[in-house]
Amino acid sequence: xxxxxxxxxxxxxxxxxxxxxxxxxxxxxxxxxxxxxxxxxxxxxxxxxxxxxxxxxxxxxxxxxxxxxxxxxxxxxxxxxxxxxxxxxxxxxxxxxxxxxxxxxxxxxxxxxxxxxxxxxxxxxxxxxxxxxxxxxxxxxxxxxxxxxxxxxxxxxxxxxxxxxxxxxxxxxxxxxxxxxxxxxxxxxxxxxxxxxxxxxxxxxxxxxxxxxxxxxxxxxxxxxxxxxxxxxxxxxxxxxxxxxxxxxxxxxxxxxxxxxxxxxxxxxxxxx
Amino acid sequence: xxxxxxxxxxxxxxxxxxxxxxxxxxxxxxxxxxxxxxxxxxxxxxxxxxxxxxxxxxxxxxxxxxxxxxxxxxxxxxxxxxxxxxxxxxxxxxxxxxxxxxxxxxxxxxxxxxxxxxxxxxxxxxxxxxxxxxxxxxxxxxxxxxxxxxxxxxxxxxxxxxxxxxxxxxxxxxxxxxxxx
Numbered sequence: 001x002x003x004x005x006x007x008x009x010x011x012x013x014x015x016x017x018x019x020x021x022x023x024x025x026x027x028x029x030x031x032x033x034x035x036x037x038x039x040x041x042x043x044x045x046x047x048x049x050x051x052x053x054x055x056x057x058x059x060x061x062x063x064x065x066x067x068x069x070x071x072x073x074x075x076x077x078x079x080x081x082x083x084x085x086x087x088x089x090x091x092x093x094x095x096x097x098x099x100x101x102x103x104x105x106x107x108x109x110x111x112x113x114x115x116x117x118x119x120x121x122x123x124x125x126x127x128x129x130x131x132x133x134x135x136x137x138x139x140x141x142x143x144x145x146x147x148x149x150x151x152x153x154x155x156x157x158x159x160x161x162x163x164x165x166x167x168x169x170x171x172x173x174x175x176x177x178x179x180x181x182x183x184x185x186x187x188x189x190x191x192x193x194x195x196x197x198x199x200x201x202x203x204x205x206x207x208x209x210x211x212x213x214x215x216x217x218x219x220x221x222x223x224x225x226x227x228x229x230x231x232x233x234x235x236x237x238x239x240x241x242x243x244x245x246x247x248x249x250x251x252x253x254x255x256x257x258x259x260x261x262x263x264x265x266x267x268x269x270x271x272x273x
Numbered sequence: 274x275x276x277x278x279x280x281x282x283x284x285x286x287x288x289x290x291x292x293x294x295x296x297x298x299x300x301x302x303x304x305x306x307x308x309x310x311x312x313x314x315x316x317x318x319x320x321x322x323x324x325x326x327x328x329x330x331x332x333x334x335x336x337x338x339x340x341x342x343x344x345x346x347x348x349x350x351x352x353x354x355x356x357x358x359x360x361x362x363x364x365x366x367x368x369x370x371x372x373x374x375x376x377x378x379x380x381x382x383x384x385x386x387x388x389x390x391x392x393x394x395x396x397x398x399x400x401x402x403x404x405x406x407x408x409x410x411x412x413x414x415x416x417x418x419x420x421x422x423x424x425x426x427x428x429x430x431x432x433x434x435x436x437x438x439x440x441x442x443x444x445x446x447x448x449x450x451x452x453x454x
Contacts (some may be wrong), residue, residue, distance in 0.1 A: 015416045021316070022309075035300070038406075
């Protein structure tokens with residue numbers, strides 16, 4: 001141990017002796033001037049490098065923004081294609097408007113509660129926060145006293161934040177009575193077979209005695225208020241392209257539209273043309 | 274063990290503050306006080322006075338630029354020496370100077386020294402030349418600049434205990450190479 005300490009001491013002495021050989025005269029003012037000049041030059045070089053790099057950086061930013069715009073456009077178009085337009089229903093009797101708030105949101109339907117709009121104010125009449133059910137396609141009966149709409153469970157959980165995903169399950173068509181703008185308990189509730197799909201959109205018959213709606217490759221017509229339902233085979237339309245259907249003025253037929261063709265369904269004979 | 278620690282006086286402390294604000298004259302006073310210490314340390318690391326000068330010349334602009342980041346003026350000396358040592362290590366790595374240094378017969382610094390002492394110096398120089406620049410920097414900072422283990426650890430970015438262990442291994446190696454056991 002002592003030898004080791006002795007060696008360390010001798011090494012220190014010899015290193016110091018050698019280090020003293022490094023003494024040279026120097027001019028502190030000149031070294032300071034050079035240091036300041038070098039620092040200024042380095043800053044100018046960095047500034048030049050940044051200036052030179054700036055156009056390249058600008059192009060990167062432009063490219064990034066373009067990429068974001070393209071992706072956003074693609075996503076937006078995709079969402080648009082998967083949605084159906086929100087069409088408010090106007091009451092024929094009292095000027096009220098029923099609208100389903102955001103029923104076609106790509107993330108599903110908690111936002112799909114039905115609001116009644118009148119006198120510049122909107123009031124929710126169907127659905128509550130956290131019920132997990134989406135309502136869509138409100139339609140006033142010809143006399144304005146009832147409201148039909150489609151609904152579905154947006155998720156399997158009674159949550160308020162999770163919106164569920166389309167297609168949705170537990171679909172149904174519901175008819176409620178309206179008394180001074182308040183919705184009654186359902187007069188009719190036609191439950192559709194379990195399975196994912198689009199929310200059905202009912203259409204009132206001219207006499208207000210029936211509602212018709214599309215379900216997969218079928219046309220369903222339900223009697224109100226008995227709820228008795230007749231099913232007519234029509235087209236199987238692709239997802240996201242649920243075809244329109246329209247009652248004839250006398251309520252004897254329903255025209256079902258699909259890409260490139262129209263099918264007319266007779267209500268009395270269940271005939272198709 | 275005697276060290277070369279030079280406490281910073283009040284006037285130099287004031288010079289640090291002034292230089293940090295861009296006072297070139299104050300910076301020259303700092304250079305006056307520490308340039309020699311930095312050159313000695315770099316000389317032990319580089320083994321060549323010209324290269325050592327180059328390293329110190331490169332260290333001063335760095336010091337000028339970063340002086341404002343020095344929070345404790347009492348640490349000015351180890352801070353400056355560490356910058357210079359780091360520049361010397363980088364310079365050596367860039368130049369890959371791994372050749373064994375030969376002592377000139379006419380080296381005026383060695384004149385008047387007895388032949389046995391000159392041989393011992395030559396052995397030391399060659400042993401240093403075989404070391405990694407980081408190891409030479411460790412020796413220089415410890416025995417020439419007088420850094421303690423905490424300052425060494427800070428300079429090398431390691432723990433004090435790890436630095437002590439590395440220094441012990443280095444001493445054992447040198448002791449063997451210099452046949453001092």
